[in-house]
Amino acid sequence: MVPSQQLLLRAGMMRQSSSGIYSILPFGQRVLDKIENIIDEELENIGCQKLSLPNLLPSENWKKTGRWESTGQEMFKLKDRKGADFLLAPTHEEEITSLIAKEIQSYRQLPIRVYQVGRKFRDELRARSGLLRGKEFLMKDLYTFDVSEEEALKTYDDVVLAYRRIMKRFGIPYAVAEADTGNIGGTHSHEFHVLSKVGEDSLLSCASCGYTSNEERAIGIIPNIPTKAATKFHCSDIVPKWVESLDIIPRSTFKLRPKVQLGVMKMESQDETKASSCALVAVATAGDRSVNEIKVSKAIGKIEFASSIDDVRTLIANDSLDKITVCIDQSLYPGQSSLRAKDLDMKGLKDPMFEELKSIFSIENSICNLHVIYGDYHNCLPEDGCPHCFNNKGTIEPMKMTRAIEIGHTFMLGTKYSQPLGAMFVLEGTQNLEPMQMGCYGLGITRLLASIVEASHDQKGIIWPESVAPFRAVIVTSEDERCITAAESIYDIVQKALKTKSGVIIDDRLDVTLGFKMKDAELIGYPWMIIIGKGFLRTGNVEVQHRKTGEKWSLERPKILSFFEERQL
Ligand SMILES: [Zn+2]
Structure with missing residues (x-):
């Protein structure tokens, strides 16, 4: 169990209903409400309006965008009594776009920024880690509609700034990672992360310029001096020897040993009478590097990777193998700029290695095309250089790796949904119908709740940031009648000082000791604890502890008011 799951259960903030599904109890709900209020305030400040969309959705729009088929088994699909297809919403792009399509016709009605806080459903195969990965969860999702790409980019920047303000108000360490670089200038997809040891994501970041990227996509400049692992790697496998023998890897002074990962790329056959064909893909990296499958697939298409030669045979199955693509990773030529792709003619090649390879994969003699490409196909390592600093200053600034929990994502969608769902408007001064430019922006609310606990706890329990604590202060008393009476008047004083409605709570349970209540207060994680016990009876002073x-x-009683007045949010 991750700490947040353990602590939220022990502190009585939630209970498990079934695997990946939780009930939120009153104290947990107070935190969720506060998180939601902060988000509401910041989004309202940039002109967003709140609405509410259904969770039980008909399949029609999802069929139009192709996601009914492509989303796969993560989607909860169901039928009504008439046999019509429905789904439990995993996200709402289709629903909001078709709503806007019906309501908005003119540029005069744009821009529009609407959001909701609602439940989402995902059939996780392994729901785990409590609220960090559940089958049912709360999300804030914002959708924006603009008349042009330029306007949509302005909206995008507004939202990213609002997100930063939101994260700042939670008072926990966070990072913003570049998720993808767009082609209209500037980055327009970002991930928002809470830094935490238990995070499933790894971020690489540069202390010098602030560049941060998810390891999945991070670009890193490989230092010229290779590690021992890069040079010492030896592989008895036929494939690396063969790749080496082709003389397609630049001869560097370091003699880096290549390591090769194989995969198969299926190719759709246009001609149905022919057997479908596929390509063998070999990705060569230095010995200390692992292949980044996302980068390779992005560069050449969807690939299924294999862990052995037998796997490759299974993947090829009955397809005809008629192309070999070799991807040479930058780690094999550090410090050199990208090389040009080349095609080698294998016809009549009397290379004994190639002959062996042909027999391993029963490659037909007809194959003669070997395509070699060069680029970035590896996973970054900490200490790789920051790409921004390298481009701007020519220096290699080593990056650091941190674990993180992704809690938000911002995207420019362009016309991906407005086009198929007909969200069009009449352009100013014309009769032309144009698709709206969309953006979508998510924040996981239940995941945020758990992430805040991950980022802010100790052995005793949760340490809530003041902005989201279920109550900002707790008054714990001994069972002495005088203490209980004092607690009630001190409650009024603190309430007045903090100027927040129900910011204080009294723990006046009669069946537990003061010591027990203090332990509970630390577990629940109230920022302030006011203790009215033996010390109070002896001196008339109350003890205040900062969690x-x-x-x-x-504190003497008259000082309590000013003490908390000075500590308002
Ligand atoms: Zn940098």
């Missing part, structure tokens, strides 16, 4: 710093104060 985050462990600082303690002994």
Whole structure:
């Protein structure tokens, strides 16, 4: 169990209903409400309006965008009594776009920024880690509609800034990672992360310029000096020897040993009478590098990777293998710029290695095309150089790796949904119908709740940031009648000082000791604890403890008001 799951259960903030599905109890709900309020305030400030979309959706729009088929088994699909297809919403692009398509016709009605906080459903194969990965979860999703790409980019920047303000108000360490670089200038997809050891994502970041990227996509400049692992790698496998023998890897002074990962790319056959064909893909990296499958697939198409030669045979099955693509990774030519792709003619090649390879994969003699491409196909390692600093200053600034939990994602969608769902408008001064330029922006609310706990806890329990704590202060008393009476008047004083409605709570349970209540208060994680016990009976002073710093104060009663007035949010 991850700490957030353990602590939220122990502190009585949630209960498991079934695997990946939770009930949120009153204290947990208070935190969720506060998270939602912060988001509402910041989104309202940039002109967003809140609405509510259904969760039970008909399949029609999803069939139009192709996602009914492509989403796969993660989608909860169901039928109504008439046999019509429905789904439980995993996201709402289709629903909002078709709604806007019906309502908006003219440029005069744009821009529009609408969002909701609602439930989403995903049939996770392995729901785990409590609220970090569940089958049912709360999300804030914002959708924006603009008249042009330029306007949509302005909207995008507004939202990213609002997201930064939201994260700042939660008071926990976070990072914004570049997710994808667009072709209209500037990056327009970002991931928002909470830094935490238990995160499933790894971020690489540069302390010098602030560049941050998810390891999945990170670009890193490989230092010229290779590690021992890069040079010492030896592989008895036929394939690396063969790749080496082709003389397609630049001869560097370091003699880096190539390591090769194989995969198969299926190719759709246009002619149905012919057997479908496929390509053998070999990705060569230096010995200390692993292949980044996302990067390779992005460069040449969807590939199924194999862990052995037998796997390759299974993947090829009965298809005809008629192309070989060799991807040579930058780690094999560090410090050199990208090389040009080349095609080698294998016809009549009397290479004994190639003969062996042909027999391994029963390659037909007709194959003569070997395509070699060069590029970035590896996973970055910490200490790789920051690409921005390299491009701007020519220096290699080593990057650092941190674990993180992704809690938000911002995208420019362009016309991906507005086109198929007919969200069109009449352009100013024309009769032309144009598709709207869309953006979508998600924040996982239940995941945020758990991430805040991951980022802010100790052995004693949760340490809520003041902005989202279920209550900002707790008053714990001993069972002495005088303490209980004092607690009630101090409650009014603190309430007045903090100027927040129900910011304070009294723990006046009679069946547990003061010590037990104090332990509970630390587990629940109230920012402030006011103790009215033996010390109060002896001196008339109350003790105040700060959960985050462990600082303690002994206050005379008249000082309590000003103490908390100085500590308003
Ligand atoms: Zn940098």
